[in-house]
Amino acid sequence: MLAWLSLDTWLISVVSLAYLLLLFSVAYWGQKHSQSRWLNRPWVYGLSIGVSCSSWAFYGTVGQAAATGAWLAPIYIGTILAFVIAWPMLLRILRITKQLNLTSIADFIACRYDRSPYVAACVTLVALLGTIPYIALQLRAISKSFDLLTGSYQSGISTTFVVTFVLIVFSILFGARQVAVNKQNKGLVLAIAFSSIIKLFALTAIGIFATFYLYDGLHDLLNHGANIARNSQPEPVNNQTYFAIAQAILGIVTVFILPQQFHMLMIENHNETELKTARWLYPLYLILINLFVLPIALAGQVLFPGGSVDADTFVLTIPLFYQQAWLAGLAYIGGLAAATSMIIVATIVLSTMVATEVVNPVLLKYNQVISRINTPVPSLLLNIRRISIALLLLFALAFERIIDQQSHLAAIGLLSFVLLAQLFPLLVGALYWRKATKKAALWGLIVGSAFWFYTLLVPALWPNAEWLTYGPFNHSWLKPTALFGINIFGELSHGLFVSLFANTCCLIIISFVSHRSLGEKLQAELFINKQNSHFEQQLSKKDLYQLLVRFVNKAAADKLLKIDASQDKSIKKKSRKEQDASESLLDYTRLQLSSVLGSASTRMVMKAASKQQAMPLEDVVNIVDEASKLFEFNRELLQAGVENIEQGISVIDADMRLVAWNQRYIELLDYPSHLVMAGKPISELIRFNIERGIISDSRGNASAQHQGSEEQVAHLIARRVAHMQAGHSHYFQRLMPSGIVIEIRGQAMPGGGFVSTFSDITAHIEAEKTLQKANESLEQRVQERTIALSQAKAEAEAANTSKTKFLAAASHDLMQPFNALSLFTNMLNKKVQGGELQELATNIQNSLSAAETLLSDLVEISRLDANTEKVEKRSFAVKELLAPLSKEFSVLCAQANIDFSYIESECFIESDQRMLRRVIQNFLSNALNYCPQKNKQGKIVLGVKRRGEQVDIQVWDNGPGIAKDKQQTIFKEFERLTQAQETSGLGLGLAISERIAKLLDSSISLQSIEHKGACFSISVPRVIVHQSFGQNTTQTNQLAKHKQQSEFTHLPILLIDNEELMLTAMKTQLLDWGSDVLTAKDESSLNKALATEGSFRDFIPALIISDYHLDHDKNGVDLVQKTLAANQWHAPCIICSADPSEEVREHTSKANFFFMRKPIKALALKKLMRQVLES
Incomplete structure (x- = not known):
């Protein structure tokens, strides 16, 4: 079994928070010193693009290299090609973004398609759905690395939830402190560049350690790795090829459409020089950060052969295995930097997109409603962005819980990329095809996303669904992983190619059959025409004046002259020629025209008025006429809406x-x-x-x-x-x-x-009056109902008390014949061994045992429901409880060919040891019953998990597991699962355990995945004690087993019981063991037997066994005490009773007698007799 170093949980938590605070400090310093010269250096911008190197790049690429043997992942090859070859496209996007002052990828695409709010909302939705799984990947990477580093393998959702909460706070601090969404954040850029350096340094350090410290260089490592490769079975070449092609395509596409990548490349850019630097700096960074990916993967495969350790974790497990705490901590910080930088930027960008593309249109539409809210709109938008950040991370947390826990990091990252790739056809159409329409873009995006959902997300969410193998309704051509019978690709390649093909076909076909509006034509010119910049500078003041007179009014034109007159006179003296208009005049004219024509038409009008433009002004008039008709139509539409x-x-x-x-x-x-x-x-x-x-x-x-x-x-x-x-x-x-x-x-x-x-509001007023009348009589009706409920409660409590008393009183009389029959049957079974009646005797004995168990459980449930059980809590070592149980069940598991493991713990707990043992014993019995014994090796683990001030005592098994919808049902009386019908039991054990847990102020929890086993646990308070207390704890001395029957030969025993049948059965059993038995039913028969001449005249008992309840309201404790005193005997005594009430136990204990609960089993009686005699 592998074992490696585990670091302190609090230490790693402090280190994690310290790094986040350092990152925030770097961002805060960068924002405060935004004018610093070196902050504006292009290399800072180039390194900030490393935000795309998330935890997938830090952990997942190592796992992928281990699987494929590739030094550089195909997705990074595609990214490098995009920066080197597709450079003109990047530059074109940058220029359009800066020229139109766009804020996000959604704003960019929607602006091209007539600024359609539906396109913007759909792009935002796809970005959300595509990025949430990617954020979930980062959360899983952080929590998994934290658990691996600290050894908290069962932390589950707790670590992920804490990580999510911390990142919500830091994401809001980083990017939701100002309202402006297009304002550049130099502090954020500096912080991301800083994290890129940390990622590169950490991964390089691990690579150097794995290559040059564990092995004698790369050549030695490759030789060891070659042995591993020869023993492995590679994936078919076709699948590898298609998978690599798909990844390379995703690498190209994601450069342009990842929301966080678009933000860092375009929005945070200051000039084209920075982008030119990033053209070579970012590919160089990708090469450097992947330099040691393959050596780390090979070292991990050599160190952990056979896939015993997840390859995604090699970056952490290698230094942990070699006890390199500082190196493991550095690797953890590198992974944390990779994940947090992506999460922070992605949530900031997505919250901005939600606020500007979804919330803003709603606020404008319902302006009258919003105006009634006292909160200013800027503050409202800022709060919406903060709420969006929190919701995004919570949705990512939910997705991380839903997705298959065995999914590799690379698989989740690629799943997200394929959905985001659906934006790429829209982007290409926006840049290079005039005929692309918003309707086509909208439907292409919807169809492509639907194919992604069906071919990739559905198999990821329900990997074990039967219909995924055979297709819905057994139609194989509908299989998500081989849609339309296409099964030559791998799952990812198939989903990518099919979804992009459907998306592109919809975009092309619908664009050809749909009509482009005027706004779409104008916006297409802005994006596609390369000669669309700076034409305003060719307009004179006279041109501007004529435009304002023609399209606005003369007052606006006269105001233009006043603004011009107020400017510096030196401008007028530059030339006798007609002067070009100043920037302030152009801004004023643009503003006035936009208020009448709209921004797109204003740009076309000013372009046509420019002296070097080919478009006649009359054509522009036609455009404006069309716009006027559209305005008239909108006015009529508004009037129709108001009328209805x-x-x-x-x-x-x-x-x-x-x-x-x-x-x-x-x-x-x-x-x-x-x-x-x-x-x-x-x-x-x-x-x-x-x-x-x-x-x-x-x-x-x-x-x-x-x-x-x-x-x-x-x-x-x-x-x-x-x-x-x-x-x-x-x-x-x-x-x-x-x-x-x-x-x-x-x-x-x-x-x-x-x-x-x-x-x-007539109906509303009438309803108020009706409600007022109803309220007047409500108080009286509530009082009457309260009285009725009180009476019903009292009756129910009385009935429950009566039931409890009846069962307690009846239990003694019901148990007596069962007890006698059990003893008789046990002796009969021994007498007829090897004979024809052995099977019949065994069946009778089994039936009696089941009846006794059922009756005992029913009595115990009744007693627990009545709250008459007295709880005696004390502090004791948990191994004092679990060690005996482990010995008992290890023998039973060995007989059933089941592996049983007991993990000992030194902690102390406070509870009722007797009642707690009953719960754990039931957990172990259930695990033993339901563990597989045929198809696979059954396993049971008994152990303890410390959780703050609580201790969880857990029982794990690898049985059939329990379905989610059945996990509450099994705690009801007589409820058993369908697959458990072949095992013994009545379905009362868990019901009793749950009631005992309530009495102990403890809680029972269940973790189970169907077909993968279950874990039952009970939580009890933990007690901190001094070491000396544990050393002085009284250890129970177990009697030696398998003693010979001769130990009870001629042992004088006095037996007292008022039931003739029980008396005969007990006497027969004791005589069978060789004892000398004197029997009595009460005090008078005892005195008579002692006074009779014969073998018992000088009888002095070595042991007394007496029933508690005797005839005439007498009890065995008082009779034995009186008999011992009268005859001056000093014999120990065992009191037997089917009534386990606290009064009986307390009376027996005060007399220093031993108590045994009926029904009496022969082996249990023999064991207690040995214990009594030896003490």
């Missing part, structure tokens, strides 16, 4: 005149048709409502007649108009003459004016 909502709407301009309304407004207020018209002063409508009694003054008068004079009416109208002019919002409820109740809400509009909504 339930609320009434009215809009008043700054002059307090009615300018817009809908038909519902007229219907609710019941206005005459001639009263409402455009330009109607609102004061006249108010007067009309006062006259018909709808509006009242502050004193509650409801009509003009009640107002007293025209002066009061005018005052009321003026007050309401002034309220609206001041911009104060209002809320009223009005009862109309028709009987309906209207809710009126008014809100001022920016720039003057007032908008009001009118809603019919």
Whole structure:
């Protein structure tokens, strides 16, 4: 068995937090000193692109090298080719991103396709779904490396959860402290560059150790590795080739579409010089970080042959195995740097995409609702980004729990890359194909993602599903891993090629059959036309003036001249020729035109007005005419929408005149048709409502007649108009003459004016009245119900008490005949051994044992439910409890050909030892019953796991396991699993164990995977004691086994029992052992037997065995004490009873007698007799 160094958990935790704090400090320093010259060096930018070298690069590539023998992973070959060959494409993306001030990959793609919010949302969703598994990979890598380094192999979700929580905090600190999403974060760039150096240094150190310290250089290591390669069976060449091609394609594609990669390459870029430096620096970095990947993989294969250790962990296990704590810690920090840098950047970028591409459109759509929230919109967006970061990491945590735990890191990383690759056809179409439409892009993305889900994600989530092997409905051509009968590729290659092919076909076909809108045509020109920059500089002031007059108004054009006049006079004296417009004038003109035409049309108009442009201005007029028609259509669409909502709407301009309304407004207020018209002063409508009694003054008068004079009416109208002019919002409820109740809400509009909504809330008011009436009687009904429940509870408690008393009283009488029959059957079985009746006697004995067990369990469950069991907790060594159990079950497991392991522990616990033993014994019995004995080697492990102030006593087995939906059912009475029907038992053991655990204030837990075994554990408090306490603990002396029957020969025994059948059975058994037995049923028969002449006249017992419950309300303890005192005997005594109540046990213990519970087994009685006589 392999064994390696384990480091202290707290030490590694402190080191992890220290690294994260150091990383944050580097980022904070970089942000504070953003003007530092060396911070702006291109090499910092080039190293920051190393964010893509995540834990997959640190751990997974070693595992892949061990499997394939490749020095450089194909995915990195593709990445290097992309930087070297596809350089013009990168430069083109950078220029467009900077020119249009884009913020993310979703913004880039959506901008090309007419700034479609649906395209942006879909790209964001794909980025989320593709990156969440990749983040889950990082979480698994961190927690797995932490557990491996500290030896916490069973930590499970606890480590991953803590890691997730810490990264949520640090991700928010790194990237969610400012609202601006396009603002560059030099501190973040510096921190990522720093982590890239740490990754390179750590992996290089491990490689040097494996190559030059463990072996005599690379040649020696290759010779050892060659022996391993000869003994291994390589994968078919075709599969390797297709897999390598698929990885190389992913390496090319991910350079352009990974959200975090796009952010570091494009958004954090300052100039083209940085990108040119990164063109050679990043490929060099990839080569250097992969320099020792193959040597590490070979060293791991030589050190751990046969796949005994996961190849993904070679970076950690090699130094741990050789007790190199500092090197293992360095490797851990390198892996932590690789994972955290990716997680932090990815969550920041994705939260930005969620906020700008999903949340912002919703906020704009529901602006009226958002305006009622007191929180400012910037703060709201910042909080949304923070919440998004937390949710992203929590979703990644959930995915990490769901995905197959045996999946290698490389497999999860490639799974994510294939989904993100679905963005690549959209990106290529955006850059190089004018006819690509947003509809085609949307459907291509959806179809490609659907194929990815079916061919790759489904097999990863449900790897053991039967239909994956034979296809849905037994149609082999629908198999996810061989769709349409294509089975020449590997699983990853198949999923990549099929999904990208479907995506590209949809993009091309739908683009040809769909129509491009004007906006799509304009945006296509921005992306595809290489001559689309800096044309504004060729416009003169006169050109700008004419554009403003023609498309905006003369006032805006005159303001342009005023701005020009206020500028420096020296500009005017440069030339007699017509001057070019300044940058400030261009910005003003662009802003004015955009407010009327939109940004895309504004760019086309200004381009056409430029003197060196080929596009005639008349063509631009046609474009604007088309835009005007579109505007008119949108206005009509808005009016149709307003007319078809339930609320009434009215809009008043700054002059307090009615300018817009809908038909519902007229219907609710019941206005005459001639009263409402455009330009109607609102004061006249108010007067009309006062006259018909709808509006009242502050004193509650409801009509003009009640107002007293025209002066009061005018005052009321003026007050309401002034309220609206001041911009104060209002809320009223009005009862109309028709009987309906209207809710009126008014809100001022920016720039003057007032908008009001009118809603019919009659049904709501009636419901409130009904609810009020119901509430008035609710208290009385609750009181009546409480009394009824109290009565029912009292009756139930009384019934339960009665049941418990009945079972306790009946148990003694029920157990007596069973006990006698058991003893008789045991003797009969011995008498008829080898005869014809042996099988019959054995069957009778088994049936009686089952009946006794059932009755004992039922009595015990009843006693536990009644809470009459007295718990006696004390501190004791856990091995004092487990060591005897391990000896008993090791013998039973050996007989059943099952491997039994007991892991001893020195810790102390506090509990009731007797009751706790019952629980552990039941766990072991279940494991023994359900362990495989035919198909595979059964294994049972008994051990202890310390968990803070608690200790988990665990029993593991590799049996059939328990399905998730059955793990609660098995704790119910008489519940047994279907596959367990062949084993013995009644299904009461776990029910009893659960009740005992509740009495002990402990908890039982179950971990199980179907077909892979189960682990039952009970948690008990841990006690810290001094060493001397453990040394002074009384150790129970076990009696020697297999003693001869002659040890009880002529042993004088006094036997007392009021049941004739039980008395006869016990006497027969003792006589069979060679003892001299004197029997008695009560005090009188005992005195008579002692006084009788014969062999018992001078009888002095060496042992007394007595029943507790005797006739005439007498008990065996009092009778034995009286007999011992009267005859001056000093014999030990065993009290037997089927009533295990605390009163019986306490009475027996105070008399210094031994207690034995009925039914009595012959072997148990013999063992207790030996123990009593030897003590």
